[in-house]
Amino acid sequence: MHILVVGGGQVGSYLAGLLSTDGHRVTVLEAREAAVQLLHRTAPDALVIVGDGTDPRALEDAGVRTADVVAAVTKSDATNLVITCLARFVFGVGRAVARVNDPHHTWMFSPTMGVDVALNQADVMAHLIAQAVE
Amino acid sequence: MRALILGCGRIGGGLAQRLAVAGHAVTIVDSDPAALAGLPAGFSGRTVVGDVLDRRVLVAAAIEQSDGLAAVTVRDDINLVAARLARLVFHVPRVIARVYSPRAAEIYRRLGIQTVTTTTWGINRIAELLSYAELEPVASLGSDVDVVNADVPALLVGRPVSALTRPGEIHVAAISRGGKTFLPHLGTILEADDLLHLVVLASAADHLAALLRA
Numbered sequence: 001m002h003i004l005v006v007g008g009g010q011v012g013s014y015l016a017g018l019l020s021t022d023g024h025r026v027t028v029l030e031a032r033e034a035a036v037q038l039l040h041r042t043a044p045d046a047l048v049i050v051g052d053g054t055d056p057r058a059l060e061d062a063g064v065r066t067a068d069v070v071a072a073v074t075k076s077d078a079t080n081l082v083i084t085c086l087a088r089f090v091f092g093v094g095r096a097v098a099r100v101n102d103p104h105h106t107w108m109f110s111p112t113m114g115v116d117v118a119l120n121q122a123d124v125m126a127h128l129i130a131q132a133v134e
Numbered sequence: 135m136r137a138l139i140l141g142c143g144r145i146g147g148g149l150a151q152r153l154a155v156a157g158h159a160v161t162i163v164d165s166d167p168a169a170l171a172g173l174p175a176g177f178s179g180r181t182v183v184g185d186v187l188d189r190r191v192l193v194a195a196a197i198e199q200s201d202g203l204a205a206v207t208v209r210d211d212i213n214l215v216a217a218r219l220a221r222l223v224f225h226v227p228r229v230i231a232r233v234y235s236p237r238a239a240e241i242y243r244r245l246g247i248q249t250v251t252t253t254t255w256g257i258n259r260i261a262e263l264l265s266y267a268e269l270e271p272v273a274s275l276g277s278d279v280d281v282v283n284a285d286v287p288a289l290l291v292g293r294p295v296s297a298l299t300r301p302g303e304i305h306v307a308a309i310s311r312g313g314k315t316f317l318p319h320l321g322t323i324l325e326a327d328d329l330l331h332l333v334v335l336a337s338a339a340d341h342l343a344a345l346l347r348a
Contacts, residue, residue: 054211054214055235056237056241057237057238077187077215078209078211078212078214081215082214085245086241089245090241090244090245102185104188104190105187105188107189108187108189108215112218112222113215113218113219
């Protein structure tokens, strides 16, 4: 599969490394030049493109038109939702997964905003911790 | 109209005050209480402190009853997301998002988001003012007709007066050429360095500016 990961911080670079180890073709779109080094270390097999994921041209440069899945995992919820909207409704990507940073924003991560699967770190962690405590 | 404004920066605050003065029921939301405190003392609208992407905040700001919404925070991504949610989730009839980046306005429109790019507007307006300052208002005849002077634009040199005439809207009343002023007819050929004295319907001023720009 061709997977486009938008956001190459801690989460994005770890995810890109994991996916390329599993044999997927991975491209990472990251806005900050400074994060590129970390990406090359964590995900040496991923193709890294520098650009803003809310800019349709940057998404095209990163190959959004040929991606099977887009994962929007930046630290900004609004940015992630602009990415999923563009990916699903403008570029026709089959599936979009998004990271939720602020639990109060979970309500927006719906098919209306192009999100097929929303992953809420705080929620996932809280449930795991609650399970461990019980 | 019940208007909801998201973001209380210079545009949001100014827009809120303008709509409130015009008699509209205005609610303005910002996460920073200090920004809302900067509204004019007599501001008659309602203010709500909170995250513009928090559903409870939007509902408290009566988004469901709003007739129009302007998403004018400092961040393009927040404005785009808020605008799409306002249209599709809360069914607000009129929604505008301000974006700084002019590159993707067309694509955002395909997502159902009408955008205004203040940067582009500012650039165009300033360029217009810098380029067309030569249009010099001389007198107003009543409130609907103006007399303006303009140097003949280079591209109209050699063309007849009719090229600049719009019956009922724009007439070349007189031309000053070589120290003399005369009344032209439609066939009079414009020459370099002519000073044109035009009579213009006020509503056709933009039209004239466009003709002189050509």
